[in-house]
Amino acid sequence: MTDQAAPHPARGPLDAVRLEAAFADATGLSVELLAEATSTNEVATERARAGAPEGLVVVAEHQVAGRGRLDRSWTTTPGAAVTFSLVLRPTVAPASWPWIPLLVGHAVAKAVTTLGVPARVKWPNDVLLHGDLKVAGILVERVDTPAGAAAIVGVGINVATTAEELPVPTATSLLLGAPAGVTPPDRTSVLLECVAAVREAYDAWQAGGSQAGERLASSYREQCATxxxxxxxxxxxxxxxxxxxxxxxxxxxxxxxxxxxxxxxxxxxxxxxxxxx
Missing domain, CATH: 2.30.30.100 (SH3 type barrels.)
Known part of the structure; x- marks a missing residue:
């Protein structure tokens, strides 16, 4: 019998108890945890059209048919990635909606950096490590619902994906990209940090008027690797x-x-x- 190496601590199921506790304490956020989904954006869209309020986070332990920008597919290995979608119902003018994808990419890059893995963003919202290696993809879709237009924010992050599991040579993961001496964060920590960062940035942008828009633009430019x-x-x-x-x-x-x-x-x-x- 051949001994198999134990999986890295960053890999494994999400901590449902920890998630429920965190979302119970989070104002304006709720979570729906699914064992498997074709696409969390598709599920979140269905929930939004059925009346789900802003702040619903749909999380899949494993996403089997994820979608990225320009109709690309987003494939992940079970237990190795974080895939979630957030329902937002922006009240800003429609002319400002194009900033939402940039805001989300910027917030996710900041969250990853906070977790110990320095990240930047490629225009409009790919999150990069070590120059040009993509660790996270983001897809924001506008959908019409009986309660008004909603923005469905989909995020996929390679957390504990190994080199052999990467779909393309230009991809990476937090496990592979963490600096020497830094323990890669687990999936639950990544999810909670990213959701909190996106919601905080979004709330500040919505409430702050033109000055908040100018601050976002300035901060985004500083972090943009493009x-x-x-x-x-x-x-x-x-x-x-x-x-x-x-x-x-x-x-x-x-x-x-x-x-x-x-x-x-x-x-x-x-x-x-x-x-x-």
């Missing part, structure tokens, strides 16, 4: 844009300096070509 980089942007409809990312404007659009002038991108897939300089 700015100052040569980029290639794959645009919807098979278009392509190349140049230097120089700013994120007041509407959350990426400003790219091209050979023909400044271009503003509201949607697209960004590839970091090389570091600035």
């Amino acid at each position: 700015l100052g980089r040569e980029v290639r942007v794959e645009l919807p409809g098979d278009g392509r844009l190349e140049g230097r990312a120089v700013d994120v404007d007041e509407h959350g659009r990426l400003v790219v300096e091209t050979a023909t002038g400044l271009q503003r991108v509201g949607a697209g897939d960004v590839v970091h070509v090389r570091p600035a300089g």
